[in-house]
């Protein structure tokens with residue numbers, strides 16, 4: 001709340017927040033909180049936010065050690081007695097091996113010590129300039145070019161990419177968030193404040209449990225006992241009628257005219273059924289192509305299956321909280337297959353199977369973190385691990401919801417559906433992948449496809465898939481694909497001759513292309529365009 005008030009309040013008198021990081025620091029706010037508020041306000045169009053990226057200089061692990069304990073040359077100098085000398089062996093015992101080695105060469109270069117079998121001081125006093133410089137960097141101060149270069153050459157500093165936003169007032173800007181209501185109550189009507197209240201958008205993604213038909217909700221008004229979403233959908237519908245046609249609203253509210261209520265039930269039921277039908281259509285395409293459906297029954301996944309098993313390094317930007325929703329409770333997973341975890345750790349750290357790995361220290365704590373799965377490839381990694389335990393050729397698919405901490409705009413949502421397909425067999429090639437994709441998309445009515453080389457941590461080669469959008473008159477990226485890397489497959493237990501070709505795409509993008517929709521928010525979330533939905537219920541394809 002504090003961050004939200006600060007941002008909206010500031011924009012009341014200023015045109016722009018040029019740097020969210022500086023804004024947060026000046027007010028003692030946590031930048032992550034500020035970023036989350038920016039994303040949310042941007043989604044509701046209170047503000048317009050533009051990404052900014054900056055390279056900042058930070059200390060490496062080695063740099064941090066010297067900032068605390070002093071540079072190796074000074075540590076070495078101080079270990080040499082003021083008078084007389086010390087033998088190499090003795091000195092070596094006093095210091096950490098790396099400090100000794102670097103200290104010797106730097107102290108000799110600075111002409112501070114006389115090297116030989118015996119080492120002695122050449123000067124009385126030295127200053128730890130390296131430590132001072134490192135502390136200045138930690139303090140956020142700028143250094144001169146020469147100093148920067150020398151610290152960089154010694155690998156004591158490194159550039160880190162920092163992500164933030166610049167922010168301006170958006171089309172729906174207001175100095176405070178408007179009060180929103182889910183239900184239109186008798187009090188609103190009596191007091192007349194229904195005129196000023198903003199009602200929350202319809203939640204078309206709400207779907208009751210199978211024992212809770214919308215009809216039941218409307219006829220009994222008791223659906224909240226079964227499923228809160230149904231109740232919400234019901235009350236939103238009421239609000240809609242009142243706001244969009246006072247007369248009809250009065251009818252429904254006062255007498256609950258059963259005729260109108262039933263017409264509405266029918267309309268909603270048709271829309272929901274059509275959505276399921278279209279999803280079913282895609283499932284059928286997969287089934288006709290002999291693919292089996294993978295179980296998609298979890299939104300919460302561990303970082304391990306979502307990232308580590310896929311050979312995605314632990315420092316990868318997708319794994320930071322600006323991109324991924326991490327869980328607060330339960331924050332970590334309890335169960336991972338220990339032997340396999342060990343193999344994954346090894347391949348990240350030092351490679352194997354012809355790979356050099358990433359050469360960093362892999363941390364179990366990172367892998368244990370729970371998150372909302374960011375792609376359905378997390379499901380594929382679990383399935384493939386199980387398949388590797390007793391291999392037979394398989395074709396799998398899944399269609400379900402995934403989550404990314406994205407700023408919502410015309411082509412991005414924070415929550416969307418992914419379709420994923422994979423084929424696991426001996427001797428597969430990129431040609432097979434292209435063939436399968438062309439077959440799949442042409443069955444969907446999309447023949448205009450283009451492929452572009454891409455990079456994914458888990459596939460090599462990788463290809464982005466583009467399809468032509470007639471409405472936008474341009475090529476739109478609809479998916480991503482590739483051949484899973486040996487670094488992913490071999491630790492699972494697959495033999496060298498087994499390949500996996502795979503692709504993932506959002507359900508919403510092809511839908512936009514097929515139905516000529518220009519703004520993804522017309523489909524889901526933000527402003528649902530009822531006209532569009534009425535005209536073409538099939539466009540609800542992406543909504544459960």
Ligand SMILES: N[C@@H](Cc1ccccc1)C(=O)O
Pocket residue numbers: 374375376377420456459479480481482502503504505
């Ligand atoms: N997981 C990728 C899609 C993908 C799946 C399988 C192979 C390659 C890419 C994504 O989310 O964009």
